[in-house]
Amino acid sequence: MSQSKHPEIKTPLPGPKAQAILERDKAVLSTSYVRPYPFVPARGEGVWLEDVDGNRFLDLMAGIAVNTTGYAHPRVLEAVSEQAARFQHLCFSDFSSEPQVSLAERLNKLSGGGFRVYFGNSGTEAVEAAIKVVRYHTHRPYILAFTGAFHGRTLGSLALTSSNSKYRKGFAPLLPGVVHVPYPHPYRPPFGASPDEVGQVILDYVKHLFRTKLPPEEVGAIFFEPIQGEGGYIVPPKGFFNELSELARRYGILMVADEVQAGSGRTGRFLASEYDGLDPDIVLLAKGMGSGYPISAILFKEELSSWPPGAHGTTFGGNPVAAAASMATLDLLEEGLMANAASVGARLMDGFRSLQAEFPRLGDVRGRGLMIGLDFVKDPQTREEDAELRDEVARRAFEKGLLTLPAGPSTLRLSPPLIISEAEADLALELMGEVFKSF
């Protein structure tokens, strides 16, 4: 596929081949799969994806913030094929090997050092492992998390997830002892707070809980997303997590930074927690760390590593081919992709803020680096969420050859591959501008 400079839509969407696959999909696949719009990929190159009917799309979602290096990056392909030719699997839970040890050393260094590393295959596995580390180390029964959070959908992580009750419906009882507090959302502050006071109001609420029903000495950990992902790409007020960490330390509560979506360079730094100088006890990575190869990692402080051999493990976790893809990804991040995420991300945010003037129902533009949320409202004064408008924007963007994804009640998330160029970002802005004008 040529490195085209423009999306190209040649058929009605979905085209005939996509339609045929979607019909077969509907007949055989689990009804739990979501299909926000009918896109069926055939191949990709750079930030461009071609569907099975030969239509070409500019990818602004990277398979939910996963394809850090885009499609078919030669350095990732080389690393993967080299490792696959050596050996593809030997169960890292039982047998050590060099690719994963190198990756653990590298992740440790990139995250500030002092950690031990456990590998899984997915974000939810990282969360499950973290819950077990917390339980084993603290013996405490409670965990604090945030409403709007997404930490996964297996039964342990699901107890922490609260971005949408549909994820939980029908699956109770979940892991006991999880208490949620509202996330400090500056655009839609809870408890009637103003954007400036929202952080303090939530901190006061946590203290109130500690006084009235939740003994802080029995809370093992606070799980948090440094920028909330699935909840709507929400950036918390500066300093909020520093103060929460200080409060947690007072009671020996561990801080677990779920960087599954925001980490791996997406915000312009390796960890989104770095922006506030946070020093979490446990860091969770997945999604973007492997450029599409399934791998996750939990990094936990040396002093938390008291569990014995066999206490936790998995057959596939830390697969060497995925580890090689991850090493190549980290090389590319350090060689310039993190810097690119910061600069192209700022360019996109500025562009969308200019478009807001012409389309005020784009109520909020927020994010960091290439983690950008566009929040749609019925009225910019009331800020009432407009899910229908958001979905229609996504649909019209798709018709124009742009791939985006919904998040939260009324947000469209943009999380393109970190290789996106300024010209490609400008093209995305131009096309989204046309979408907004069409209303």
Ligand SMILES: Cc1ncc(COP(=O)(O)O)c(C=O)c1O
């Ligand atoms: C912050 C966060 N944590 C955990 C997960 C779960 O990851 P996975 O879907 O790989 O299980 C996600 C997925 O969206 C996420 O965004």
